[in-house]
Amino acid sequence: MPRLSADRRHRVRFTLNGRAVEADAEPRMLLTDFLRHELGQTGTHVGCEHGVCGACTIEIDGMPARACLTLAVQADGATIRTVEGLAPRPGRLSVLQEAFRRHHALQCGFCTAGILMSLDTYLRSHAAPSETDLREFLGGHLCRCTGYTPILAAALDAAKLLREAPVHA
Amino acid sequence: MSELPTSWCGQSVERVEDAALLTGRGRFIDDLGVKPGTLHAAILRSPHAHAKILAIDTDAARQLPGVAAVLTADDIMAMSASLVVGVKAPIECWPIATGRVRYVGEPVAVVVAASRYVAEDALDLIAVDYEPLPAIVDPLAALDPAQPVLHDGLGGNIASERSFRYGEPERAFAESARRVSVTIHYPRNSCTPIETYGLVAEYDASEDAYDVLANFMGPFSLHAVMARALKVPGNRLRLRTPPDSGGSFGVKQGLFPYIVLMAVAARATGRPVKWIEDRLEHLAASVSATNRVTTLRAAVDADGRVRALDWDQVEDVGAHIRAPEPATLYRMHGNLNGAYDIQNMMVRNRVVLTNKAPTGLNRGFGGPQVYYALERLMQRIAIELDLDPVDVIRTNLIPSGAFPYRTATGATLDSGDYPLAFETALRDGGFAELRARQAQARAQGRLYGIGCTAAVEPSVSNMGYITTVLTPEERRKAGPKNGAQATATVALDPLGSVSVHVASVPQGQGHRTVLAQIVADALGLKPSDIRVITELDTARDAWSIASGNYSSRFAAAVGGAAHLAAGKIKAKLASIAAAQLNVAANAIEFVGGRARAQGNPDNSVAFSRLAATSHWSPSLVPEENHALRETVFWSPPELAPPTDEDGINSSLCHGFIFDFCGVEIDRVTGAVRIDKYVTMHDCGRILHPGMVAGQITGGFAHAVGAALYEEYAYGADGSFLTGTFADYLVPTAMEIPSPVILHIETPSPYTPLGAKGVGEGNCMSTPVCLANAVADALGVAAIDLPLTPAKLGIHIHPAEHAPAAQPAPAKTSKGRALHGSGQAQAAAAPADVWRMLLDPRTLEAIIPGCHGVEKISDTHFRADVTLGVGPVTGRYRADIKLSDLDAPRAVTLSGIVTGALGDAQGAGRITLSPADNGGTLLTYDYEAEIGGKVASIGGRLLGGAAKVVIGQFFAALARHSGGPASPGLLARLFGRRA
Numbered sequence A: 001m002p003r004l005s006a007d008r009r010h011r012v013r014f015t016l017n018g019r020a021v022e023a024d025a026e027p028r029m030l031l032t033d034f035l036r037h038e039l040g041q042t043g044t045h046v047g048c049e050h051g052v053c054g055a056c057t058i059e060i061d062g063m064p065a066r067a068c069l070t071l072a073v074q075a076d077g078a079t080i081r082t083v084e085g086l087a088p089r090p091g092r093l094s095v096l097q098e099a100f101r102r103h104h105a106l107q108c109g110f111c112t113a114g115i116l117m118s119l120d121t122y123l124r125s126h127a128a129p130s131e132t133d134l135r136e137f138l139g140g141h142l143c144r145c146t147g148y149t150p151i152l153a154a155a156l157d158a159a160k161l162l163r164e165a166p167v168h169a
Numbered sequence B: 001m002s003e004l005p006t007s008w009c010g011q012s013v014e015r016v017e018d019a020a021l022l023t024g025r026g027r028f029i030d031d032l033g034v035k036p037g038t039l040h041a042a043i044l045r046s047p048h049a050h051a052k053i054l055a056i057d058t059d060a061a062r063q064l065p066g067v068a069a070v071l072t073a074d075d076i077m078a079m080s081a082s083l084v085v086g087v088k089a090p091i092e093c094w095p096i097a098t099g100r101v102r103y104v105g106e107p108v109a110v111v112v113a114a115s116r117y118v119a120e121d122a123l124d125l126i127a128v129d130y131e132p133l134p135a136i137v138d139p140l141a142a143l144d145p146a147q148p149v150l151h152d153g154l155g156g157n158i159a160s161e162r163s164f165r166y167g168e169p170e171r172a173f174a175e176s177a178r179r180v181s182v183t184i185h186y187p188r189n190s191c192t193p194i195e196t197y198g199l200v201a202e203y204d205a206s207e208d209a210y211d212v213l214a215n216f217m218g219p220f221s222l223h224a225v226m227a228r229a230l231k232v233p234g235n236r237l238r239l240r241t242p243p244d245s246g247g248s249f250g251v252k253q254g255l256f257p258y259i260v261l262m263a264v265a266a267r268a269t270g271r272p273v274k275w276i277e278d279r280l281e282h283l284a285a286s287v288s289a290t291n292r293v294t295t296l297r298a299a300v301d302a303d304g305r306v307r308a309l310d311w312d313q314v315e316d317v318g319a320h321i322r323a324p325e326p327a328t329l330y331r332m333h334g335n336l337n338g339a340y341d342i343q344n345m346m347v348r349n350r351v352v353l354t355n356k357a358p359t360g361l362n363r364g365f366g367g368p369q370v371y372y373a374l375e376r377l378m379q380r381i382a383i384e385l386d387l388d389p390v391d392v393i394r395t396n397l398i399p400s401g402a403f404p405y406r407t408a409t410g411a412t413l414d415s416g417d418y419p420l421a422f423e424t425a426l427r428d429g430g431f432a433e434l435r436a437r438q439a440q441a442r443a444q445g446r447l448y449g450i451g452c453t454a455a456v457e458p459s460v461s462n463m464g465y466i467t468t469v470l471t472p473e474e475r476r477k478a479g480p481k482n483g484a485q486a487t488a489t490v491a492l493d494p495l496g497s498v499s500v501h502v503a504s505v506p507q508g509q510g511h512r513t514v515l516a517q518i519v520a521d522a523l524g525l526k527p528s529d530i531r532v533i534t535e536l537d538t539a540r541d542a543w544s545i546a547s548g549n550y551s552s553r554f555a556a557a558v559g560g561a562a563h564l565a566a567g568k569i570k571a572k573l574a575s576i577a578a579a580q581l582n583v584a585a586n587a588i589e590f591v592g593g594r595a596r597a598q599g600n601p602d603n604s605v606a607f608s609r610l611a612a613t614s615h616w617s618p619s620l621v622p623e624e625n626h627a628l629r630e631t632v633f634w635s636p637p638e639l640a641p642p643t644d645e646d647g648i649n650s651s652l653c654h655g656f657i658f659d660f661c662g663v664e665i666d667r668v669t670g671a672v673r674i675d676k677y678v679t680m681h682d683c684g685r686i687l688h689p690g691m692v693a694g695q696i697t698g699g700f701a702h703a704v705g706a707a708l709y710e711e712y713a714y715g716a717d718g719s720f721l722t723g724t725f726a727d728y729l730v731p732t733a734m735e736i737p738s739p740v741i742l743h744i745e746t747p748s749p750y751t752p753l754g755a756k757g758v759g760e761g762n763c764m765s766t767p768v769c770l771a772n773a774v775a776d777a778l779g780v781a782a783i784d785l786p787l788t789p790a791k792l793g794i795h796i797h798p799a800e801h802a803p804a805a806q807p808a809p810a811k812t813s814k815g816r817a818l819h820g821s822g823q824a825q826a827a828a829a830p831a832d833v834w835r836m837l838l839d840p841r842t843l844e845a846i847i848p849g850c851h852g853v854e855k856i857s858d859t860h861f862r863a864d865v866t867l868g869v870g871p872v873t874g875r876y877r878a879d880i881k882l883s884d885l886d887a888p889r890a891v892t893l894s895g896i897v898t899g900a901l902g903d904a905q906g907a908g909r910i911t912l913s914p915a916d917n918g919g920t921l922l923t924y925d926y927e928a929e930i931g932g933k934v935a936s937i938g939g940r941l942l943g944g945a946a947k948v949v950i951g952q953f954f955a956a957l958a959r960h961s962g963g964p965a966s967p968g969l970l971a972r973l974f975g976r977r978a
């Protein structure tokens, strides 16, 4: 990584949901702020800014990551997916998103983006998770509205549908 | 045409809200753009629980490029007035500390700057001189007039005291066979929505008017409080809410002081000001539920029948009695009998102030505190009278057929069949099997307990219940307060489509979906035909003081109002259709998107065409039948003000809950595992089963958190110990099992749709149900929340012996205590080292992170230092005094270190002894107490950090005087900045 000076803004470029994006950021700017306020992608939410709640979870180079614990400049050159990139096209939802709607797995929807991003990566590598697996995996997310029960139901249902018709999205 | 289902209500239709939320297109407060030129605010908060503010130096902060203003109490007070207080006491309540801080996290200064990053930089440059005062944390200690007083005007810390008497309690106590009592300490906690507070405030000087967009949830009675504080009439405070809000559970009521604060900041700077609270601020200083100490006594017959209750409640509202408090204490006043037929009651209510964050609405609101005492008592009655706890509940339940039931304290329980719900739950929930499971587990030596709870869940609060805190005379003077105005507007546009607007301000409860179902049912349309707006704009929309989303009022009150408004439009449309179809208006029915003549479906007109008539051809319609827009305000007549005898119908609807559960406690770790949880609800008519289930599982999760993990913990000095989500433990999917949910439905006769509230019940029933199970497992009588392994371990393991070799740590009043000792070698002789220790320039060079030392006297220094503890680096001011000087052999250093992130107070003794090589051996030991934010962040790190910093100091001193690490002479020549 190049040496950056603290009092200057630096050009940050990465691929976001399949498109090249760029903007300037001070070295200390968090990736959450960069996504939301510099790039206008407000689907990624901020719940704690200290890495516990999981609301800000996005996918960086194929791995779920906390955007609030990442500096924008660290994302330079990366491939990033956020909740805005989950649906196959406008007006349609992904299998996972559909399952969330069917099972009422969201109420206020503030935690949802992070949970969807985590589950999206997880289900790609774990086709047949048990409820216990999912509980353990979702242990990295806080949801204050649902009590988790409908989220687990949605995730199990989505995993099943994806097994039966394994088109991801 | 396909016939549509007869009713959309009652079906779990997909939510209209979800597609946007699932694709990242929600519109939460921080997602909405702001005007160019909008400034960003950050708040400097008190590190002390109680201190005098001697001086605030904001010069350096003001000079930072990008800073537009730094506001302190003087600026805020010049442009606003105190928030009105709900009790008759000579105290004020400002949104910023005025002269004195009274809790950790209280705002002290506001920086407004070009970005949040710059604003936070500027916070570090503000220097505040505090004089710490003794803090009061324990609510019972607050009763003692000899303790430090928070608000001088009060002369003590009791803000309100009232006693009540209903029926003939003295006689019942005198005549009954037994008396049973419990004393409980209900802790502080909060439902911590994942989205924090946020707002954008603007001021228009030309019209002296404020415009604030905020994720405030109501009640909009607080609009009056805010407008008064801003010294404008209500029509000059326009308050708007964003379309989406990330959860509230009552908590976003507590945003209102910040609305005032930031509105003033906008006025002071002449620019819009945006503030988004961060999580650390939220945990320390947003709002919490009240903690309460309750002693509850019962007069009981030998068969377990309760004849009378005697409540003594001490409610801790924190440092200020902020509106609408002391509402938490009075919300349940009408049904202090719970689900039981108890007609004799005594109540003594005291509200105390302590050095903790102010309290406010929080899911369950008063219910958890009341039911914890009442249902612990019911279990104790069973145990002390050697009865089955289930039988004690059964004996006391309000009988079937007794509804509407008038409680001793004045509530009317609208409907229900408690014995039916109770017996159904025992049967369908498998209570007998659970008992067998327990017997089996116990036979294997496992710690397995069963708990039961019956509760009545009130909903649709009477806006007048809070005035029960006043005496009848005071109420007469103030004028009666009551009711629960709900409002809904149904409008038709020129294409004949239907819009609905309500002032319900949801935070994820799917109001738009349910309202579409309700109005679609009334007008024979599909929910997708209806567009619903639920955000509020006080300048344009129909609203009243009860508007907002609290006390589970939506389904019962707001849904009902929408139903009535749709009915009004429908009646007008029917008379227009009657003229067109040549039949009587009462023979028109609305089905499948058409209005048609009953019995002759071919004689019909399309709904949209009919609905457009009054726009395009008003002259064809008599004026009184113009169907354009109907607004209904609905307030149930049952919600009357308190009577002269202090009877109060505090809520309109009362649902019933019966819960039971089995828990197992790990013999080694003391952890509680919920084996089975059954919850039976009668919430009247169910409008959307999926959402009702979601309210129950969601409330249940909050309750499990409150029961087992969550507490806003304070040190004895008032330092706040749970300042992050790593300390305040919100449960995850790992900890929350899926409860078994059962229902019966007895519609409320008092609401248009028969619905009652359902969202808060488990927050009332579940914590005590789990506690009863844990008490049963361990066989203990007194048990308080949260039921942490550390707390339960005492009952499982024999007392642990203190390690023999080490002296017990000194008792401390502070949040975290540290102590340590060490040694260092200096090459210089003791006399030289002694001189260095007393020389400010030397100290400046050797104190780690020091920016400068100021000498006040020979034995008194001040220093500015930057210190890092784990992830948290901050600037601190150190005030150091030397005492017990024994030149050149020993000296005691004592000091106070304060900064935005916390404070420390400590003392250390340094001994200098001559070493063999002509140098000096320095020996030191210290004790310190840490408070404030630093204490709340990773207490574990502190000990290590202190050791390192103090070690660095002595190493630097050694080096400075030519320590063994470097040759003495060279060090003396070059080692100045060692």
Ligand code: FES
Pocket: A045, A046, A047, A048, A049, A050, A051, A052, A053, A054, A055, A056, A057, A066, A067, A068, A069
């Ligand atoms: S905002 Fe990143 S984990 Fe909470």
Ligand code: FES
Pocket: A105, A106, A107, A108, A109, A110, A111, A112, A142, A143, A144, A145, A146, B194, B246, B247, B508
């Ligand atoms: S849906 Fe509101 S926090 Fe999860």
